[in-house]
Amino acid sequence: MNPSTTTAPVTRRQVLALLSAGAATATLVACSSGGSGSGDGRIRLAMLQPPRSGLNPLSDDAFKLSRWSCAETLITLDAEGNAMEGLATSWTQDDETTWRFTIREGVTFHDGTELTAEQAAAALSFAAAYSTPPRILDGIELSVTAQGQDVVVTTASPDPLIPHRLSSPQLAILAAAAYPDRADGPVDPVGHGTGAFRLTSVEGTAGATLERYEDYWAGKAKAPGIDVTFVPDGTARGAALRTGTADLVEAVPVSQVATLDDALLHEVPMPRTCTLYLNTSSGAFADAGLRAAARDALDPEALISTVYEGHADVAAGLLGPALPWAPPLRSWDGAYAGAKGAAAQGSVPGAAKAGSVPAGTTITVGSYTDRPELEEIMVLLTQQLEAAGFTVSTDVREYAQIEADALAGSFDAFLLSRATVLDSGDPVAYMVSDFSSSGSFTLCFLKDTAVDEALARAGALAPGQERQKATMAAEQAILATTAAIPLLHERVIQGEAAGLSGAERDPRERALVTVETKTGQ
Numbered sequence: 148m149n150p151s152t153t154t155a156p157v158t159r160r161q162v163l164a165l166l167s168a169g170a171a172t173a174t175l176v177a178c179s180s181g182g183s184g185s186g187d188g189r190i191r192l193a194m195l196q197p198p199r200s201g202l203n204p205l206s207d208d209a210f211k212l213s214r215w216s217c218a219e220t221l222i223t224l225d226a227e228g229n230a231m232e233g234l235a236t237s238w239t240q241d242d243e244t245t246w247r248f249t250i251r252e253g254v255t256f257h258d259g260t261e262l263t264a265e266q267a268a269a270a271l272s273f274a275a276a277y278s279t280p281p282r283i284l285d286g287i288e289l290s291v292t293a294q295g296q297d298v299v300v301t302t303a304s305p306d307p308l309i310p311h312r313l314s315s316p317q318l319a320i321l322a323a324a325a326y327p328d329r330a331d332g333p334v335d336p337v338g339h340g341t342g343a344f345r346l347t348s349v350e351g352t353a354g355a356t357l358e359r360y361e362d363y364w365a366g367k368a369k370a371p372g373i374d375v376t377f378v379p380d381g382t383a384r385g386a387a388l389r390t391g392t393a394d395l396v397e398a399v400p401v402s403q404v405a406t407l408d409d410a411l412l413h414e415v416p417m418p419r420t421c422t423l424y425l426n427t428s429s430g431a432f433a434d435a436g437l438r439a440a441a442r443d444a445l446d447p448e449a450l451i452s453t454v455y456e457g458h459a460d461v462a463a464g465l466l467g468p469a470l471p472w473a474p475p476l477r478s479w480d481g482a483y484a485g486a487k488g489a490a491a492q493g494s495v496p497g498a499a500k501a502g503s504v505p506a507g508t509t510i511t512v513g514s515y516t517d518r519p520e521l522e523e524i525m526v527l528l529t530q531q532l533e534a535a536g537f538t539v540s541t542d543v544r545e546y547a548q549i550e551a552d553a554l555a556g557s558f559d560a561f562l563l564s565r566a567t568v569l570d571s572g573d574p575v576a577y578m579v580s581d582f583s584s585s586g587s588f589t590l591c592f593l594k595d596t597a598v599d600e601a602l603a604r605a606g607a608l609a610p611g612q613e614r615q616k617a618t619m620a621a622e623q624a625i626l627a628t629t630a631a632i633p634l635l636h637e638r639v640i641q642g643e644a645a646g647l648s649g650a651e652r653d654p655r656e657r658a659l660v661t662v663e664t665k666t667g668q
Contacts (some may be wrong), residue, residue: 173566177299184409184559188666190373190647192659193393197352197377203334205281209316214659215357215373218319218340221248221267222310224655227472227574230310230610234320234341235298237239243305248298248313254364256322256340257345264293270320271298271313278331281317283570307609308571315570316657343368343662352377360550362478369649369665388642394666395659396642404640411645414638415652418469418568420462421524423512423560423632424581428592430559431510431537436502441560442503444535445528446485447634455524460636461485465622466567466574467636469654472612476619484632497627502618504536512539513553516545521562524634528562537595553590561590564637568655575605582625591630598624 191213200206204218212218221235230238237247255263271291274281288303300309312318325339336344344357355375359368376393378384381632385395385403388411399412425432425441434439451459461482466473479495496600512529522543529539542549542558553561567577578586579602584595599623605617625631643650646667651658 164437174512184560186373188341190660190664190666191372191394192373192375192376192508193378193387193396194399195377195384196379198349201333202336202346202349204319204336205277205279205317205320206335207317208280209319210656212319212336212340212342212346213345215355216343216368216651216661217346217357218316218321218336218451219342220251220314220316220319222314224311224314224572224657228311228470228568228610229530230296230314232619233314233483234267234558235313238310241299244302246300247294247304248300248310250296250298251364252296254341255362257360258322258324260324262320262341264296264298265644266323267298268293269323270326271300271318273326273330273334274318276330281315281570282596283312283317284314287312293489297586298553307607307614308573311571311573311610314572317570330495344373344660363662366662368662370660384642386645391644393642394644394647395664397639397659399640399642401458401514407642409428411642412460413641413643413652415641415654416460416467416469417565417637417639417654417656418464418467418574419566421459421564421589421634421637422462422465423460423562423634425560425630425632426556426590426592427628427630428481428489428556431508432559433503435499435629437504437508439499440485440500440504440535441532441537442629442632444531444537444562445632445634446531447482448485449531450524450527451528451635454520455635457462457635458638458640460638462633462635463625465631465633466619469570469636470574473617473622476616478619478623483626484634489617496623499603499627499629506536507538508536509538509540509610511542511557512542512562513542513549513558515549516543518564521564527563544629549640554588556592563590569596572655573614575602575614575621576626578602578618578621582630585615586646593625593628593630595624595628595630598628 172314198208200208202208204212220233223229223231223233234251236251238246238248240246250264250267268291275284290301292299320340321336325335343360343363345360346357346358348518357373359371381400382435385399385406386397388396389407425438427433436579447461451457460468464477464483514525515523525541525543531539532539567574580586582593582598583602584599601621605614605621608614608617641652649661649663649665651661
């Protein structure tokens with residue numbers, strides 16, 4: 148939407164964005180790693196976050212390598228979260244604890260060496276034995292060996308999600324030269340992947356350069372290379388798209404939308420839900436009726452229209468539209484909380500009815516500053532809870548400073564933006580972590596037998612429709628306790644310059660530039 152033609156009111160946030168746009172453009176141009184705009188067909192990519200671990204693929208930096216089509220895994224996931232072939236062309240389960248993956252033939256690493264079952268097994272074994280193993284392997288004991296063209300993965304206990312785990316970008320297979328001699332050394336991805344683009348240089352936290360890999364097993368990429376600039380400042384990323392100094396831009400802030408052409412913006416639903424967790428073990432919200440009163444007091448639509456300016460989805464449950472199979476399997480419609488919420492009328496089976504709020508009922512709500520929108524939500528959320536009769540105090544700090552207090556139960560409620568699909572592409576792990584009696588990240592301290600049993604049933608099933616149905620039954624059991632109030636499902640706005648085509652719009656943020664991505668130059 149162009150601000151010169153719109154008649155809609157402009158928010159304070161948008162005014163500030165317009166005022167700072169010129170300075171942001173200068174910042175981006177100054178730190179650009181290769182955005183000459185010379186018509187050479189290279190993809191100029193502005194990314195949100197710089198590397199945190201020197202692009203070590205065993206860290207979260209692995210997702211950058213994946214989004215650049217640089218490093219690849221044995222397994223990939225489709226839009227529904229189903230396991231698909233990657234560097235492995237097929238797989239079978241020999242028994243409850245043994246899986247066999249057949250390695251694709253004709254694949255070479257960027258250093259010219261050949262992908263073999265031996266190297267794939269060595270890469271996975273290194274990851275499993277690393278001093279800080281990838282989080283996808285938390286609690287998983289496995290051994291990996293090579294047998295002919297097959298990689299054999301054996302686990303200490305049955306795990307139906309092994310193929311899905313191997314899709315995590317943190318388990319990408321790199322050439323032997325990428326790995327150090329010791330289990331705590333840095334893994335070097337430069338020139339060692341198998342993807343369509345070869346990483347040639349990394350300029351610290353400023354940028355990176357990739358060149359097309361001419362011998363890529365799936366065919367040559369249409370773009371000759373990628374020039375990456377890391378641009379944490381949201382205004383600068385918006386300015387890059389508006390001025391044409393970037394072809395592809397991650398996470399355009401809502402504040403920049405009014406300054407940009409709608410045709411350049413593409414909204415992607417994220418598997419991330421903004422949720423208010425209620426402490427069920429002590430304080431006011433140990434009472435189910437007061438939890439229900441808080442649920443019914445909240446108005447997600449007001450939060451979305453005010454804070455997100457419409458760029459989010461009202462939560463019907465814990466899982467949002469980024470998981471396309473979830474809504475059709477849900478047994479109720481509409482929002483979970485608020486004046487229009489379905490739960491207020493009891494359409495979530497077993498959901499408690501709201502009780503009256505006794506005078507003087509005081510609650511402390513915590514959140515964190517790392518996501519600026521949460522601070523804005525806290526203001527409106529406080530007003531809504533106070534209108535229902537609660538006396539509210541708030542505590543908002545940096546996440547690193549407040550997490551320990553939240554996990555220790557220092558708050559009556561905690562506002563969190565939470566990824567609902569972890570690295571395996573399956574939401575059961577998130578539910579177990581947050582809502583089971585033995586959960587490792589339980590902010591609501593829920594101890595509910597029905598929830599534990601529902602999660603156990605879902606976790607024991609193989610991926611597929613039956614597991615999906617069981618997952619939604621577990622969601623229903625969790626929401627019936629009113630231990631957590633899902634408010635909204637987040638979206639990310641991806642910027643694509645005129646003439647760019649073939650960019651992936653991936654809710655899981657694993658893919659972005661592919662063999663099909665190209666500019667119109």
